[in-house]
Amino acid sequence: MAIPSFLRPRTLLAAAAALALSACFSTPEAMKRSGSKPVAASGTKRPQPPLASSFASPDAQQCAIDLKQAGVRFTPLPNQDHGGGCSSIDSVKLLDIGTPVTNLGAMTCPLAKSFAAWAQYAVKPAARKYFGTEVVKIETYGTYSCRNIYGGRSGRLSQHAYSNAIDVSGFVLADGRRIMLDGGWQGDRASQDFLRALHKSACRRFGTVLSPDYNAAHYNHFHMDMSGNGYCR
Template sequence: MGVPAFLKLRILVAATAALALSACFGAPEAMKNGNGKRPSASTQKRPQIASTPSFTSAEAQQCAFDLKQAGVRFTPLANEDHGGGCTSIDSVKLLDIGTPVTNLGAMTCPLARNFAAWAQYAVKPAARKYFGTEVVKIETFGTYSCRNIYGGRSGRMSQHAYSNAVDVSGFVLADGRRIMLDGGWTGDQASQDFLRALHKSGCRRFGTVLGPDYNAAHYNHFHFDMSGGGYCR
């Protein structure tokens, strides 16, 4: 015996309502507004990776506000314990800082804020000054990576393991030229002056700046992170 038409309709309506409700609960959690509340019981029933809400501290919320005020588009990420001592706490995914950037993953909010400012107020003016054109892309080797320090002897974790570092490898100009750390650091005078100006500017914005003169492991990139208290090499 078939299911009556009116019963089929009721089943369909119920299924649609359930789907809509699950979509609401399954959406990425918006950045907290300072209330510090945990997710509701219904939200906690969702399958979850080891993560907790981010941006609940006053400092993190101020950082997110600063990014918004600067016109930076970003997505806040849940706090993650990746295991092995590696974490992503109060991190963001940068979507638009005014210049396209390759390979960006999770970045702590302070790192993202300073990186966006460096791109806006150091990279762009320096390209105009030394090459008479615009930078249309910043190339990086990435941000988060659960590993130790490259070229170090201490066995200490890299700041990349905490989403607190970014490695910048080069720049693409509007006329098609690529100014890379590998070659450019010791290349023509304009490339040398451009890259050294960016290194110097980085030293004013980041806690640690390492470049090709630091060691062989950094011959092809700038390492920027928010630790170190002004260590610049």
Template structure:
């Protein structure tokens, strides 16, 4: 007896639906989400494990994220989700960040930004505002992937102080006041910590933020 002939129309439709679903999956159609070829497991490298330990000792709140490879060469490997940048200082709008970058960012916040806020602005830092971290895209005007596509870059746009003042790169980079001195000081400090630092003096695309990433070898503009 041919069992397939004996199947009811409902069963045959169910089987065909299953075959169609597998075919669509093989073509990369997955409900509008960017397909992942990674394991989805949190399997950090030895360097990342050491980084996690250093971040915890520094009082940074974070959650490790699964390693993932995405289409187009984008990925998030040894990445975390930062909840604050240490000792209660908030950070806004951050997605996945590679731990090595996050560690440098937390140290820059603690030993450069907070100290500069006290020195130049006579107030405490309470929040750093960013324009994000991970984004699967090319460098503007080029065919090369941005470091954002590897969760290896952060764009910083502003700072909020305990006295209520809001310092922004857009308004205060050339303000000629203490706010400008503050921004210039922390920009220079960043150049000693990150592989690449770009700001308003680099090009028009960076008029409103500082770009930090761990590529390069001390490129600072």
């Protein structure tokens, strides 16, 4: 039945309001908080399929609660499909875990949770035990990177391609000393004991931990990720 002409403007306004509300409720909360703006469509970019907002699953929500209860400051990041099979799903940007950390990018929430606990309950006590001082910085080679496994022949994507891995290169002490995997792993006794204690502790917290003993590609860092089931080398 045709809509009377005197009702049409009101009806059109109601429809427009409904569309506006629909657009608001479909925007991921993490994007609204971060102030991100939609990227305008371009003929040079292939559109990616839409992804669910971050922390939509019960496991991810519980992980965020655990981080908050541990006193960790972080920002939830919007889910992203980076192309080439690489992605960042239910990831966070760590802001403060009690110790400064270099080069941190997107990390899956479980990885961030395990890393923050490792820094608090393994790295700090080990520095006091073996060097009698505090760790004031943890140095890393980063987290997310869309690439294959280093030193591997399978051609498989690294866990870094899923924001699910971190490479730790060394530690700065309050007295200025830098205990690096490159040199320290086979260095003086205190450095060896310190780094091996951290490796052992990491193997209890992460799914996969690779040290300089694994292969030449890992001579200067610990690779730690949440895949696997306690693979430790």
